[in-house]
Amino acid sequence: MSETSATIPATSATSTLLRAGELTVEQRPVPKPAADEVLIEIAAVGVCGSDVHYYRHGRIGDFAVVESPLILGHEASGRIVAVGDDVDERRIGERVAIEPQRPCRVCRQCKAGRYNLCPEMRFYATPPVDGAFTGYVTIPADFAHPVPDELSDEAAALLEPLSVAITTMRKARIVPGSRVLVAGAGPIGIICAQTARAFGAAEVIVSDPVADRRDRALRYGATSVIDPIASDPAELGLAVDAFIDASGAPIAVDRGIRAVGPAGVAVLVGLGHSTMELPVEHIQNNEIIVTGVFRYTDTWPVAAQLVANGQVDLDSLVTGRFGLDEVRAALESDSEPTSLKSIVYPAVARYGA
Template sequence: MAQTSSNSSFVLNKPYEVSFEERPKPTVQTPHDVLIAVNYTGICGSDVHYWAEGGIGEFILKKPMVLGHESAGTIISVGESVKSLKVGDRVAMEPGYPCRHCTPCLSGHYNLCPEMHFAATPPFDGTLAGFYTLPEDFCYKLPESVSLQEGALVEPLAVAVHIVKQAEVKPGLSVVVMGAGPVGLLCCAVAKAYGASKVVSVDIQPSRLEFAAGFAATHTFTPARVSAEENAARLLKEVGIADGADVVIDASGAEPSIQTSIHVVRRGGVYVQGGMGKPDITFPIMALCTKEVTAKGSFRYGSGDYKLAVELVASGKVDVKKLITGTVKFEDAEQAFKDVKAGKGIKCLIAGPNEKL
């Protein structure tokens, strides 16, 4: 395996201002760390939001930051105590690691760790660089049947896995997913893999719904410019769910979708908020209460989610390759961000400066 020393990094300086910088090559810092040459990185909506707005909620860009967190790569160095991985292994990279000592970590919910070091979330640099260091147990070896490009999509798939687990989807349930972006589409795929009898994809873009129908959805629905109650009634009638859906997942973060969701879910059903939009919205609290809906949030991914995501890809139960619109060269990363913001394609990958070792 040829070695390279390039650590070219795609850096966000301020909204809409990026640069390519040759930064020092990182090294293994602890006996349990591995050094990875980043081969492919997907562009996430949060990356685009930082690029365009300079912040998301309480996470505000205060100094230049390397973008990117949906990555896969090849291990080029390992710490002396690393046992499960070796140089040359191809891995999906879980881009955040916790403190391991706080109450959420010790209770098995490390995704809620207040000290989480998460890539491309201020103040931490992301993975759109030549190299990245991670703890051994936050890297997942890819089976031979899984490509590095597919490995880069394990991150958004793990998000969907966590959402569907929060929803407690079981065989035979009806599931409605609001939003047919990458995470919404993957929620449909995971719900189907979990045995859902009906999987309804909802979006306002016909092209996204056409894709959803060929990907994992059993039904699709286009909302009209009417009230949330009217859209809910139309949806349930069109897809043949008389008493409401067992599970509704919002993967859009859009206020009208959230409002419609509460009217779509059945009495005693489960609603999960996976998409992030405005910090505060008008919410149909009366419908939530009178139907005794179980409402949950979902944040990133937790214990076992990444491992299950890799298994879903390796088994063929979720075909993430279909989501890849194209791959661009590292030097074309800025144009790729512009294209994603303009809504072109579904999932764009950026080949790392060390795409081929």
């Protein structure tokens, strides 16, 4: 192993979820990178809805259950401070954004280029794999993506949710001139609206029942907004090329699919119910493709470029900043109406300290 001249401590402060609703800050050993890995000193970590689910409920449906102490956080950036024996030493000192996945690389899905669907995937902050609310993490070297100097640590961390949006646009077949309907103006909906415009969409219509969120969407890529309580999107004759659900609400999914025109695409991004009714007749008669999004593949270089050239703004999405001893407050900040993205800084006990 090769490392920076700066001293790497034996342990680092870590926020650990003991069980639903119970967090502690403890010292954990700093991991050693394997031959193909790098050791990253964490700079910033975004709070995701999945982190909140684990914190509040100890599970996400039947998909993953917290059965032992878990480190949350998977939207992360930092600096490489050590490399494994098979990694170029010149990478030490690089600022990077972390793609928080460890696929097996040899299964059928990995070989087909769908490594996000690897059945042996080890994903940050998904039980039993620890995440990044800690000082140092390891990741395979090719999943530590260099970021340009013009990207802040916060923007570099938020390349992860942007990667979800990029995957969504690819699956939605967004091209210049597309008409898109997005349900939900939360963090992912806002990032999807920006990304749709970056992909060339001529119209991006955002539906959300909260007026402040609709106003916010207009500042982040939406060309128009809909109050779904006052107007049913399915009855407005939109005939959009693509519908993107970032709400998880069954009624929003139903109405959104009904708003898709012939041969269009509906992409389900939001974490919703495990089952829901769909407008099958509309889907069948109009040959609509309905698909989901589960993480991402090969998105970080595109994400970094979209931010670097100003097509997507991530920095202004940060509405809360927290130290490692304030993770509880960070996880609960989503209850604030004005909250978009909260960032945790593991290197400080309190932000600004």
